[in-house]
Amino acid sequence: MLTGRHLIQPDDLTVSEIEEICSLAEQIIVDPKSFQDVCRGKILATLFFEPSTRTRLSFEAAMLRLGGSVEGFSDADNTSSVKGETLADTIRVVSSYADVIAMRNPKEGAALLASKYSACPIINAGDGGHFHPTQTLTDLVTIRQLLGGLENHTVGFCGDLKFGRTVHSLAEALRHFKGNRFIFISPKELTVPDYLITNILEPAGVKYDIVESLDEVIDQLDILYMTRVQKERFFNEQDYIRLKDSYILDSERMKNARKNMIVLHPLPRVNEITPEVDDDPRAAYFKQVKYGMYARMALIAKLTGAID
Amino acid sequence: MLNVNTIKNGLVIDHIRAGSGWEIYQWLGLDKAPFTSCLIQNVASEKSGKKDIIKIDNIINIDYSVLGFIDPSICVNVIENEKIVRKINMELPSRVQGVFKCKNPRCITQTEHYVKPTFILTDKSKGVYRCEYCDTLYLAGSERR
Numbered sequence: 001m002l003t004g005r006h007l008i009q010p011d012d013l014t015v016s017e018i019e020e021i022c023s024l025a026e027q028i029i030v031d032p033k034s035f036q037d038v039c040r041g042k043i044l045a046t047l048f049f050e051p052s053t054r055t056r057l058s059f060e061a062a063m064l065r066l067g068g069s070v071e072g073f074s075d076a077d078n079t080s081s082v083k084g085e086t087l088a089d090t091i092r093v094v095s096s097y098a099d100v101i102a103m104r105n106p107k108e109g110a111a112l113l114a115s116k117y118s119a120c121p122i123i124n125a126g127d128g129g130h131f132h133p134t135q136t137l138t139d140l141v142t143i144r145q146l147l148g149g150l151e152n153h154t155v156g157f158c159g160d161l162k163f164g165r166t167v168h169s170l171a172e173a174l175r176h177f178k179g180n181r182f183i184f185i186s187p188k189e190l191t192v193p194d195y196l197i198t199n200i201l202e203p204a205g206v207k208y209d210i211v212e213s214l215d216e217v218i219d220q221l222d223i224l225y226m227t228r229v230q231k232e233r234f235f236n237e238q239d240y241i242r243l244k245d246s247y248i249l250d251s252e253r254m255k256n257a258r259k260n261m262i263v264l265h266p267l268p269r270v271n272e273i274t275p276e277v278d279d280d281p282r283a284a285y286f287k288q289v290k291y292g293m294y295a296r297m298a299l300i301a302k303l304t305g306a307i308d
Numbered sequence: 309m310l311n312v313n314t315i316k317n318g319l320v321i322d323h324i325r326a327g328s329g330w331e332i333y334q335w336l337g338l339d340k341a342p343f344t345s346c347l348i349q350n351v352a353s354e355k356s357g358k359k360d361i362i363k364i365d366n367i368i369n370i371d372y373s374v375l376g377f378i379d380p381s382i383c384v385n386v387i388e389n390e391k392i393v394r395k396i397n398m399e400l401p402s403r404v405q406g407v408f409k410c411k412n413p414r415c416i417t418q419t420e421h422y423v424k425p426t427f428i429l430t431d432k433s434k435g436v437y438r439c440e441y442c443d444t445l446y447l448a449g450s451e452r453r
Contacts, residue, residue, distance in 0.1 A: 087420050107416040109441025113423060128414045130442060195443050199430055 329360025
């Protein structure tokens with residue numbers, strides 16, 4: 001039963017609950033009209049303490065397509081938090097108005113804290129470099145739609161794996177499905193954090209490799225998950241400049257990839273995938289955007305109790 | 309050889325990792341306490357080469373779960389009538405709250421100061437804790453607070 005629950009991290013959902021949400025998303029994809037009024041009378045609050053046009057619009061589009069309404073802010077500068085209001089108080093107030101809250105905050109653990117003070121479900125729309133579980137649902141719906149299932153895939157994660165929260169969340173979710181293998185491709189400075197390896201992947205017995213070269217492994221991959229090296233995650237501009245162009249996917253590299261491999265990216269892209277790759281049928285990152293909206297529709301419908 | 313008077317009724321906190329004694333002494337508030345206590349540093353130890361010892365001429369209440377997190381190798385001897393009547397070995401607590409701050413500058417506890425930083429035991433055999441909020445890992449007995 002998902003009604004009234006929070007979604008802070010991928011582990012908040014069991015495997016069967018993930019499948020339940022993915023299945024509902026797939027039903028909505030097939031017949032969106034049947035779901036266009038299921039959230040009528042309900043309000044989604046989008047609290048975005050750091051800029052993110054894409055994720056916020058995806059949440060808002062999802063609620064509007066379910067027949068609900070939206071309120072919120074997209075910039076913390078225009079809120080009481082600049083006057084010194086605590087996050088706890090902001091959440092107490094907003095959860096008095098809304099039926100569900102989608103929140104993005106640059107601080108790690110902010111969504112967990114919010115869930116302790118909220119009277120309605122909190123959806124973590126990204127807490128710093130930590131978790132981004134609805135991107136994970138997006139990725140899972142995309143993989144199911146394009147590859148037919150979530151098992152037995154070799155997944156290459158490439159780019160900023162240290163601060164790339166989408167990578168952490170997707171790896172956590174996919175470890176529950178049998179036969180998946182992960183290859184982490186990044187410079188040493190941006191490799192996956194220790195906790196992901198020691199606390200999450202190793203106890204689950206997941207096979208993984210950590211490499212520095214994309215060319216070395218691209219021919220083994222069913223899924224290539226590209227990420228952006230984000231300037232805002234660095235303390236030091238010199239480090240950012242040195243590492244930002246480390247891994248770029250272009251047509252030349254794609255020649256060595258499998259014919260049925262799919263390329264995913266949480267977007268926005270900067271220069272890590274060259275525009276020529278967009279025309280390659282294996283480039284799935286724009287389809288992924290649309291599946292993301294359907295995944296969020298399914299999630300909102302479940303958490304608000306609009307659909308059991 | 310340094311001689312310290314025998315305690316009649318009190319506690320001896322033994323096997324403190326050398327160098328950590330002053331921190332524990334302060335945490336217990338002994339630097340401001342009205343009764344007699346002493347901190348002995350760099351005592352020769354067969355087990356660890358060097359250790360610190362704290363002697364307290366009073367029975368005081370100690371949160372042993374926190375002491376276990378600060379230094380799991382510690383043994384507390386309870387002294388009555390100048391004799392050891394009980395030895396208390398430390399255990400790693402399942403949660404530690406409000407003892408130290410998370411060092412991750414991106415953690416929500418750095419800016420929301422009403423939140424008590426909380427650390428959860430995730431690997432008992434290695435003494436690994438994680439911040440409840442940001443998942444930063446800590447090793448019991450080795451982190452600066």
